[in-house]
Amino acid sequence: xxxxxxxxxxxxxxxxxxxxxxxxxxxxxxxxxxxxxxxxxxxxxxxxxxxxxxxxxxxxxxxxxxxxxxxxxxxxxxxxxxxxxxxxxxxxxxxxxxxxxxxxxxxxxxxxxxxxxxxxxxxxxxxxxxxxxxxxxxxxxxxxxxxxxxxxxxxxxxxxxxxxxxxxxxxxxxxxxxxxxxxxxxxxxxxxxxxxxxxxxxxxxxxxxxxxxxxxxxxxxxxxxxxxxxxxxxxxxxxxxxxxxxxxxxxxxxxxxxxxxxxxxxxxxxxxx
Numbered sequence: 001x002x003x004x005x006x007x008x009x010x011x012x013x014x015x016x017x018x019x020x021x022x023x024x025x026x027x028x029x030x031x032x033x034x035x036x037x038x039x040x041x042x043x044x045x046x047x048x049x050x051x052x053x054x055x056x057x058x059x060x061x062x063x064x065x066x067x068x069x070x071x072x073x074x075x076x077x078x079x080x081x082x083x084x085x086x087x088x089x090x091x092x093x094x095x096x097x098x099x100x101x102x103x104x105x106x107x108x109x110x111x112x113x114x115x116x117x118x119x120x121x122x123x124x125x126x127x128x129x130x131x132x133x134x135x136x137x138x139x140x141x142x143x144x145x146x147x148x149x150x151x152x153x154x155x156x157x158x159x160x161x162x163x164x165x166x167x168x169x170x171x172x173x174x175x176x177x178x179x180x181x182x183x184x185x186x187x188x189x190x191x192x193x194x195x196x197x198x199x200x201x202x203x204x205x206x207x208x209x210x211x212x213x214x215x216x217x218x219x220x221x222x223x224x225x226x227x228x229x230x231x232x233x234x235x236x237x238x239x240x241x242x243x244x245x246x247x248x249x250x251x252x253x254x255x256x257x258x259x260x261x262x263x264x265x266x267x268x269x270x271x272x273x
Contacts (some may be wrong), residue, residue, distance in 0.1 A: 002179070003096075003118070003119075003122075003123035004039070004096040004098055004119045004123055005094075006112060006123075007029060007037075007039070007098075008049065008164075008170065008207065009038065009039045009042035009043070009045035009046040009049060009202055010036060010037070010038055010039075010045075010046035010049045010050075010053065010207040011037045011067065011205065011206060011207050012034060012035065012036060012037070012038075012179075012201060012205040012206070012207050012212075012215075013034070013035040013036075013182050013202035013203065013204060013205070013209060014032075014033075014034050014189065014202055014205050014244035015032070015033060015200065015201045015202025015203060016030055016031065016032050016036075016200075016201055016202070017030065017031060017033050017199065017200050018030040018035065018198070018199050019196070019197070019198045019199065019248055020196065020197045020198075020202075021195070021196050022193075022195055022197075022256075023193070023195045023196075025273075026233065033102075033104075033200070033202070034102075034103070034215050035100050035102060035182075035200075035202060036053075036061075036063065036100070036101060036102070036103045036207070037098055037099070037100050037204070038063060038098065038099045038100075038101075039096055039097070039098055039180075039188035040077045040078055040081070040097050040098070040099050041078060041096070041097070041254065042065070043055045044055075046063070046207075049207055049216060050207055050208065050209045051205050051209060051212060052209050052212040052216070053103075053207065053212060054115075057072075060105070060106065060216055060272075061103045061104065061105055061212055061215075062103065062104045063101075063104060064104055064105065065077055067104065067109055067186070068099065068101070068112070068114060068131060069081060071129075071139070071237075076241055077097075077099075078097060081097050081116050081118065081129060082097075082118075082192075083174040084116075084129050084141055084143050085116075085118050085126075085127040085143060085200060087143055087255055087257060088127060088137065088143045088144055088145050088257050089145055090118060090126050090127030090145050090259070091126075091139070092118050092119065092120060092127070093120055093121050093124060094121055094122075095118065095119040095121045095123070095126070096118075096119045096120075096123075097116060097117070097118050097119070098116075098117045098119075098178075099116050099117075100114065100115040100116075100117070100178070100182070101113070101114035101115070101131075101179060102114075105216075110133065110135070110204060111131075111133055112132065112133055112161075113130060113131070113132055113184075113185070113186075113200075114129060114130075114131040114133075115128065115129070115130060115131075115175075116128070116130075117177075117178065124147070124148055125145070125146055125147060125148045125177040126145065126146065127143065127144065127145055127146060128143070128144050128146045128151070128175065129141055129142075129143045130142040130143070130173070130186075132159055132161065134159070134160060134161050138159070138160070138246055138250050139254070140159035140250070140251065140254060140255070140256070141254060141255045141256070142155050142156060142158075142171065142173070142255075142256050142257075142258050143255060143256075143258065144173070144257070144259070144260070145260070146175070146177075147177075148177045148178060149176065150175075150176050150177075150263060151173075151174070151175055151176075151260070151263075152173070152174045152260070152261040152262070152263045153168065153172075153173050153174065153176075153258040153259055153260050153261055154170050154171065154173070154258060154259055154261050155171050155173070155256050155257065155258035155259070156169075156170055156171075156256065157159075157169050157170060157171055157188065158251045158256045159250070160247050160248055160250070160258075162196075166245060167248055168190060169188060169189050169190035169191075169195070170188075170189050170190075171184060171186060171187065171188060171189070171258075172186075172187040172189055172261065173185070173186055173187075173258060174187075174263070178204075179204075179205060180204050181201070181202070181203055181204075182200060182201065182202040182203070182204070183199070183200070184199060184200045185197065185198075185199040186198050186199070209259055230233075
């Protein structure tokens with residue numbers, strides 16, 4: 001196992017996300033994705049890793065600090081992330097924070113989910129921050145204390161994401177500490193019934209110029225395609241008769257604390273471990 005601070009400042013995750021809707025009818029879709037993995041304290045190093053990637057500057061692929069956290073130009077990300085993690089009782093004592101998110105591709109970025117992994121000085125995973133964006137330009141965070149290995153936690157659903165689900169019920173999160181494989185499962189439940197499941201499975205790749213160029217050639221609409229795919233699937237669901245719900249007012253608090261769950265050996269949630 002490579003300690004987070006010993007990993008490259010920038011790397012890639014290539015894989016797939018699967019979404020399954022169970023109610024009032026079943027629908028499943030999947031698409032390929034590529035994510036970037038950044039050490040937020042080494043952004044200059046990340047920018048220097050490839051001519052095809054830039055930080056806070058135009059580029060074929062790029063990362064802009066203002067897309068995350070306080071969403072202010074030139075605002076430091078670490079104080080914000082530490083403050084959010086502290087709400088769940090997580091202290092990092094100066095350990096690494098790695099952000100896994102969608103890259104900005106040319107002029108555009110939309111990240112429905114970004115993952116902030118917080119580590120202790122010895123490389124032990126201590127906290128996770130789920131930064132969720134909806135297509136209305138709003139953001140909410142779910143934060144939990146975690147440990148190395150496989151984790152599960154639950155939180156009340158507090159943020160409007162889909163116009164086909166109420167902001168009621170709970171989320172159940174399952175994730176592994178990312179090493180060479182990334183695994184995250186988010187389930188939406190109401191009265192102990194799973195209404196929707198989304199997962200991400202991916203493998204780490206070096207962020208070389210060759211790999212970034214291959215992404216640009218084979219998937220030229222990689223980031224824009226996320227938004228197009230969301231609206232295309234929403235149209236299909238609406239045409240099948242799913243009830244549309246107006247967007248409610250955003251929650252007063254921008255953060256919801258997730259509490260730990262026990263994971264049994266018989267748990268069969270796919271790709272969580």
